[in-house]
Amino acid sequence: MAINTEKNSYTVLFAVLMVIVVGSLLAFVASGLKPKIDENERFEKQQNILYAMGVNNNEGEGDVAFIPTTEVEDAFSQYITQQLVLDGSEAVEKENAYLIDVQKELAKIKSGEKAELPLLIGEKDGEKFYIIPMYGKGLWDAIWGYISLDDNMEIKGVYFDHRGETPGLGANIKQRFFMDDFKGESIMDGNTYTGVNVAKGNNDPLNNDKEDNAVDALAGATITGNGVTAMIKESLKLYKPYLQTIRTN
Amino acid sequence: MALLSKKDANLIKDPLADNNPITIQVLGICSALAITAELKASVVMAISVLFVLGVGNVVISLIRNMIPSKIRIIVQLVVVASLVIIVDQVLKAFAYELSKTLSVFVGLIITNCIIMGRFEAFALGNGPWRSFLDGIGNALGYGVILVIVGFFRELLGSGTLFGIKVLGDPVTKTGLYSIGYENNGFMIIPPAALIVVGIIIWVQRSRNRALIEEA
Numbered sequence: 211m212a213i214n215t216e217k218n219s220y221t222v223l224f225a226v227l228m229v230i231v232v233g234s235l236l237a238f239v240a241s242g243l244k245p246k247i248d249e250n251e252r253f254e255k256q257q258n259i260l261y262a263m264g265v266n267n268n269e270g271e272g273d274v275a276f277i278p279t280t281e282v283e284d285a286f287s288q289y290i291t292q293q294l295v296l297d298g299s300e301a302v303e304k305e306n307a308y309l310i311d312v313q314k315e316l317a318k319i320k321s322g323e324k325a326e327l328p329l330l331i332g333e334k335d336g337e338k339f340y341i342i343p344m345y346g347k348g349l350w351d352a353i354w355g356y357i358s359l360d361d362n363m364e365i366k367g368v369y370f371d372h373r374g375e376t377p378g379l380g381a382n383i384k385q386r387f388f389m390d391d392f393k394g395e396s397i398m399d400g401n402t403y404t405g406v407n408v409a410k411g412n413n414d415p416l417n418n419d420k421e422d423n424a425v426d427a428l429a430g431a432t433i434t435g436n437g438v439t440a441m442i443k444e445s446l447k448l449y450k451p452y453l454q455t456i457r458t459n
Numbered sequence: 460m461a462l463l464s465k466k467d468a469n470l471i472k473d474p475l476a477d478n479n480p481i482t483i484q485v486l487g488i489c490s491a492l493a494i495t496a497e498l499k500a501s502v503v504m505a506i507s508v509l510f511v512l513g514v515g516n517v518v519i520s521l522i523r524n525m526i527p528s529k530i531r532i533i534v535q536l537v538v539v540a541s542l543v544i545i546v547d548q549v550l551k552a553f554a555y556e557l558s559k560t561l562s563v564f565v566g567l568i569i570t571n572c573i574i575m576g577r578f579e580a581f582a583l584g585n586g587p588w589r590s591f592l593d594g595i596g597n598a599l600g601y602g603v604i605l606v607i608v609g610f611f612r613e614l615l616g617s618g619t620l621f622g623i624k625v626l627g628d629p630v631t632k633t634g635l636y637s638i639g640y641e642n643n644g645f646m647i648i649p650p651a652a653l654i655v656v657g658i659i660i661w662v663q664r665s666r667n668r669a670l671i672e673e674a
Contacts, residue, residue, distance in 0.1 A: 215524075215525065215526070215527045215528065216527065216528065216529075220527055221527040221529050221530055224525065224526070224527050224530070224534075225527075225530060225533075228534065228537060232537055232541050235541065235545075236541055236544055236545070239544075239545050239548050239549075240548055243548050243549065243551070243552040246552040246553070247548070247551045247552050250551065250552065250555040254555065272622075272624075376496065377494060377496050377497045377499075377500040378496030378497045378500075378612075378613065378616070378617060378647050379496065379647060379648075415630055416630060416631075429644055430644060430647055430648060
């Protein structure tokens with residue numbers, strides 16, 4: 211090789227070229243794939259929302275099966291009848307409200323700005339579901355999900371997901387056995403909105419007691435569990451003015 | 460005709476046993492502790508590292524005569540990081556489900572010392588084909604240990620394999636649980652992986668005494 215690779219000028223030149231080449235390569239890949247990735251993310255949101263209201267392909271015990279991506283768009287427009295954003299205790303219709311980034315809206319609330327809180331109303335077999343998106347933090351990173359309520363403030367279904375909880379421990383919040391426990395629990399304790407506690411030492415591992423506002427925690431995932439508790443509580447708090455207006459009991 | 464010459468074949472075989480990256484070179488321990496609570500995660504991680512190390516070794520080997528030695532570590536980092544990002548983006552676009560399983564490991568692949576270790580120790584001084592074999596061999600050696608550790612941790616810690624309840628249901632007390640067996644919660648926390656890796660090292664060295672270092 212004729213080039214002296216030890217020279218400073220060569221080193222700088224190499225570094226500059228490397229950054230340009232790698233940078234444009236990554237930018238090219240990222241922008242080329244973006245539409246496809248966005249579409250996947252949209253389908254995933256639709257799947258998750260439908261899952262929370264019990265529209266899914268669950269068959270065997272323990273599996274979490276969504277409506278396939280090829281059908282989810284049709285299913286979504288079939289089951290989701292209204293997409294709203296909250297304005298105090300009022301709710302106004304807004305197209306594609308489900309695409310609103312809840313994380314950003316929550317940040318707006320924290321800094322005192324006006325935020326748009328999305329709420330979806332779904333209908334299945336004549337039953338009405340109020341679906342609320344949630345966002346919070348687990349042990350390592352963000353956790354989020356959807357909770358669907360009926361007008362009795364009883365939970366009809368939930369869906370949780372996470373970015374980086376520990377596999378085998380906190381990551382189990384998106385397992386069927388954990389999510390199914392929430393079904394039938396009430397978010398009300400008398401007249402106060404307590405949400406649902408992910409409780410240790412609940413002495414109710416099969417979750418037969420639906421009156422206790424608690425589900426059994428995951429062993430080894432205390433902080434993720436507490437994160438779920440806090441997420442439900444904080445999210446419902448924001449929707450309380452609206453929930454008051456629809457509550458029947 | 461043999462597919463690989465004996466020397467080349469050793470590049471694949473050695474890291475599987477007598478020069479295993481985890482048990483002998485003691486590299487990549489951090490990710491071996493972190494993600495082996497489940498067998499599925501172990502397998503996904505093994506495959507990802509296989510890809511990144513195989514391709515990365517070839518790339519580094521191709522440009523090895525151009526890399527200024529003063530910034531070679533940075534160049535290696537850039538290669539790993541870009542490969543990982545590209546893999547992540549492609550998976551997100553075409554295998555979205557898999558990418559979600561993988562998400563937590565992407566960062567871990569970049570920090571995996573086996574990858575930087577092989578770039579530095581092998582790819583910088585060898586041709587692309589041999590570097591490729593070396594990368595595959597080391598990734599397989601890493602993967603084998605990961606899968607063994609993941610197998611024991613998931614089986615003993617959660618009573619499942621790939622999420623399937625192989626020992627019965629701990630809540631309704633069926634299968635093994637009906638006679639009083641309990642899952643060992645200790646197995647799903649990271650220190651348990653250290654113990655399993657330690658046992659593997661022990662077994663390996665007692666079978667091949669040549670591996671024991673002089674005290």
